[in-house]
Amino acid sequence: MKEVYLDNSATTRPLPEVVEYMTEVLTENYGNPSSLHNKGLAAERIMKRARKAIARKLGVNPGEVYFTSGGTESNNLAIKGVASTYKNRGRHLITSKVEHASVIDTFTALEEEGYEVTYLNTDKKGLISLDELANAIRPETTLVSLIHVNNELGSINPVEKIGPLIKNINRNTFFHVDGVQSFGKILLKPADWQIDLLTISAHKIHGPKGIGALYLKKGIELKPLLHGGGQEKGLRSGTENLPGIAGFIPAVESLPDFTSTSPRYEKLDRLRDYFLNRLKETLPETVINSPEEGAPHIISLSFPGLKGEILVHSLEGEGIYVSTRSACHSRNDQKSHVLKAINLPPEYIDGTIRISLSRFNKEEEIDYTIAKLAEQIKLFF
Amino acid sequence: MKEVYLDNSATTRPLPEVVEYMTEVLTENYGNPSSLHNKGLAAERIMKRARKAIARKLGVNPGEVYFTSGGTESNNLAIKGVASTYKNRGRHLITSKVEHASVIDTFTALEEEGYEVTYLNTDKKGLISLDELANAIRPETTLVSLIHVNNELGSINPVEKIGPLIKNINRNTFFHVDGVQSFGKILLKPADWQIDLLTISAHKIHGPKGIGALYLKKGIELKPLLHGGGQEKGLRSGTENLPGIAGFIPAVESLPDFTSTSPRYEKLDRLRDYFLNRLKETLPETVINSPEEGAPHIISLSFPGLKGEILVHSLEGEGIYVSTRSACHSRNDQKSHVLKAINLPPEYIDGTIRISLSRFNKEEEIDYTIAKLAEQIKLFF
Numbered sequence: 001m002k003e004v005y006l007d008n009s010a011t012t013r014p015l016p017e018v019v020e021y022m023t024e025v026l027t028e029n030y031g032n033p034s035s036l037h038n039k040g041l042a043a044e045r046i047m048k049r050a051r052k053a054i055a056r057k058l059g060v061n062p063g064e065v066y067f068t069s070g071g072t073e074s075n076n077l078a079i080k081g082v083a084s085t086y087k088n089r090g091r092h093l094i095t096s097k098v099e100h101a102s103v104i105d106t107f108t109a110l111e112e113e114g115y116e117v118t119y120l121n122t123d124k125k126g127l128i129s130l131d132e133l134a135n136a137i138r139p140e141t142t143l144v145s146l147i148h149v150n151n152e153l154g155s156i157n158p159v160e161k162i163g164p165l166i167k168n169i170n171r172n173t174f175f176h177v178d179g180v181q182s183f184g185k186i187l188l189k190p191a192d193w194q195i196d197l198l199t200i201s202a203h204k205i206h207g208p209k210g211i212g213a214l215y216l217k218k219g220i221e222l223k224p225l226l227h228g229g230g231q232e233k234g235l236r237s238g239t240e241n242l243p244g245i246a247g248f249i250p251a252v253e254s255l256p257d258f259t260s261t262s263p264r265y266e267k268l269d270r271l272r273d274y275f276l277n278r279l280k281e282t283l284p285e286t287v288i289n290s291p292e293e294g295a296p297h298i299i300s301l302s303f304p305g306l307k308g309e310i311l312v313h314s315l316e317g318e319g320i321y322v323s324t325r326s327a328c329h330s331r332n333d334q335k336s337h338v339l340k341a342i343n344l345p346p347e348y349i350d351g352t353i354r355i356s357l358s359r360f361n362k363e364e365e366i367d368y369t370i371a372k373l374a375e376q377i378k379l380f381f
Numbered sequence: 382m383k384e385v386y387l388d389n390s391a392t393t394r395p396l397p398e399v400v401e402y403m404t405e406v407l408t409e410n411y412g413n414p415s416s417l418h419n420k421g422l423a424a425e426r427i428m429k430r431a432r433k434a435i436a437r438k439l440g441v442n443p444g445e446v447y448f449t450s451g452g453t454e455s456n457n458l459a460i461k462g463v464a465s466t467y468k469n470r471g472r473h474l475i476t477s478k479v480e481h482a483s484v485i486d487t488f489t490a491l492e493e494e495g496y497e498v499t500y501l502n503t504d505k506k507g508l509i510s511l512d513e514l515a516n517a518i519r520p521e522t523t524l525v526s527l528i529h530v531n532n533e534l535g536s537i538n539p540v541e542k543i544g545p546l547i548k549n550i551n552r553n554t555f556f557h558v559d560g561v562q563s564f565g566k567i568l569l570k571p572a573d574w575q576i577d578l579l580t581i582s583a584h585k586i587h588g589p590k591g592i593g594a595l596y597l598k599k600g601i602e603l604k605p606l607l608h609g610g611g612q613e614k615g616l617r618s619g620t621e622n623l624p625g626i627a628g629f630i631p632a633v634e635s636l637p638d639f640t641s642t643s644p645r646y647e648k649l650d651r652l653r654d655y656f657l658n659r660l661k662e663t664l665p666e667t668v669i670n671s672p673e674e675g676a677p678h679i680i681s682l683s684f685p686g687l688k689g690e691i692l693v694h695s696l697e698g699e700g701i702y703v704s705t706r707s708a709c710h711s712r713n714d715q716k717s718h719v720l721k722a723i724n725l726p727p728e729y730i731d732g733t734i735r736i737s738l739s740r741f742n743k744e745e746e747i748d749y750t751i752a753k754l755a756e757q758i759k760l761f762f
Contacts, residue, residue: 010413011413012411018407019404022624027397032388032391035391035702039702069454072608072610072619073619076608101611203620208624225457228457239452241450241590242590243590243591312418323417324417326610
C-alpha cells in the first residue's frame, strides 16, 4: 500500500472539484470583490454563493456568515470580540481545559488584560459537567466558549443542551462554539441550539487551507480584530481570499445533510467501528481514549511504555500518516493539555497516537494500518 | 479589443505559473506544515522556499519574513503589535493623512484605546514633509508608519531617507512601511533603509489573494494579534495558507532585481510614459494628479465636472477596467481621504479615476483606452 493518510483532523486533502474550481477562479475571476466594475461583481457573486452554501448547511442566514483566514482567526475574533465589545457588562469568561490552542491561548491573553477566566474541568471522556458550567455562570459572565468535538479525543460536548442551559441562567451570556472538528461530521445547528458564534474551517472538510468562517448571530455587535477597508460588513477588513472562498463551496456542498434522525456521518461511523473492531481483535490490550459515543472520525489510542512520536515515524515508514495529537503542537515537547485534563497517566500520554479518518479512507487501508501497527507494537514489546 | 485590465493596484491577475504551482500544491502537498510526518515536512519545505524568495528580493534574512493573510493583517499586526508591546515606553504614534484604510483605521482604533496619534499632512503630491515629521517625533513616540507608494496617487515617500531621520532623533522609535504598492515596482531595501517592519502582499504582484507577509527586523518583539498553535514563531498562529504561500513564490521570483542604479520597473515606466504622452496629445486638458516622479504604475486623473464612477462604468462598457480609487472604498460614498488630504477641489475628486498598470499591459491597450476615454469625455462635454 503506497499511502494511507489517517491524519484528517490535522488537515485533509482538497477534493478534486475544490482544486478545479480554485484553478478556474484564480485564472478567470481575479477581480477584487470590492471593485465597482463587473470583475468586482463577478468576484462578489462567488462570495455570495459560498456564504449561501455554508448558511444552508448550518441552517442560518447567509448574512450571518463571515469569512476569515481560518479557524484560529474565527476563534480569536469571536472570543476577543465578545470580551472587548461587552466588557462594560462584565469581565468574566468561561471555557474548558480541553480547548484547542487558539481558544485556550486567547483566553490566557485576555487574562493578562484583566479578564477573569473560569477553565471548566472535564471528565475522563473530555466532557465538561453541565452542573459545573451552570455554577460558573455569573451576572458578569459575557461569554462561554466550548469545543464541540474535541480535536484530540473526539469527545462531543452536548452543545445543543448547553446553549439553552446558559441562556436560562444568564440571557446576556454569549455562547461561542468551536465547531472546526464537528462541522461536516455530525449535526450542527447553531440557530436551533442558541449558539451565538460558531467557528468553522475549510481545510478540515477537504477544502483549502487559509479560509474559515464565523457564524455570528444577527444583532450581535463585535469589535473587529483587523481594521481597514471594511470588508465583511466591517467585521473583517482585508481583500477577500477569493480562491479560498471559492474552494470552500464544493467542500461544503459535498457534505451530507445531517438531521436529528441521522445526526452523524454514517460512512465515517462504519469506518470507525471497523477500525475499533479490528483493533480489539488484533491488539486487545490497546487503551482507547476516545469515548465510544465520540465523533465518527477521531480515535485516540495509548500504548503505555511506547513513545507516540516513535510510533508516528515507524508507521510513516510504512506509508501510514497519523499524529500524536493536534498538529499545531506536535513539535513541541510539552505534554498535551487535553490528555492531562482527562487525567491520563504520563506514560499513557507519551504513548498516545491519534488516528483521524476521512470519508475517503477504505477498509483495506484500515486492515493495512492495523497489521502494521501490530507489527510495530510487537517490535517494541 | 476584448478586455483591457487597468486596475492592477486593486488586484492583479495571478501568473499562469502561480496558478499551476498552487494547483500542484493543493493536490500533492496537502500536509499540515506543523505535522511531524513527512507530509508536514514537505509543506514546511515549501514555506522555507517562499520565505527565502521574499527575503532575497528584499535583502533581508528569511527568518525575518512572517506570513499573514494579506496586507491588511500585516499592517494591523505591525501597528497594533508595536503600539501594545512598547506602550510602557510611550503611547505616541505617527502616521500620515494619506495612508491606506488598513493603516488609518488601525490608528483610529488605537486612539480609542488611549494612544495619541499625529497624522502628518502632505503636500499636493501626497508627500509628507520631513521637517514636519522630525518635529513630530518625541521621546515617547514608539512608531512611525508611512506608506511607501501611495495607492491612489503613486507618490513615493522617500522612506530611504525617513528611516535614518527617525533613528537620528529617537533610536527607540520603530519605523513601519506599508510597501504593498511599492514591492515589485521600485527598489525597496528595508534593512539598508532602517525600516523595522514592512508590509507586502501577494495579490498586487500577480500572486494569489489571501496571503501577505510582514518583514520584522530580528530582535524586535511583537505581541501577536492571533493566539493559538504558535505558528510563525508565535507571531501568527493558525494553520498556514500553504497554497497561498506556494503561489507567492513564482510571483516574487518573477520580479526584477532592482538596484540603486536601476531602482524602477523600466517596462512599467515606459508604459506609463507612453500613456501620459498619448493622454497629453489626445486630451491635453486632463488634470494629472500623480506626481511626475511617482511610481511607475499608478496614474490618477481628474475630469472636473464629470463623475469618476460614471466614467468607470462607461469604460467598462468598452471592456476597459479602471477604478475611481482604492478598491476597498470604491463602494462607499465618502470622498477619498487621500484626495482630500492633497487639497484636490471637490469637483476634481468627484471626477477622478485611477489607472493602474501591470507589466502585461501593451501599448495597443493604452491606445485603445485613450481613444475610448476621449470618446467618453466628448460625450459628456
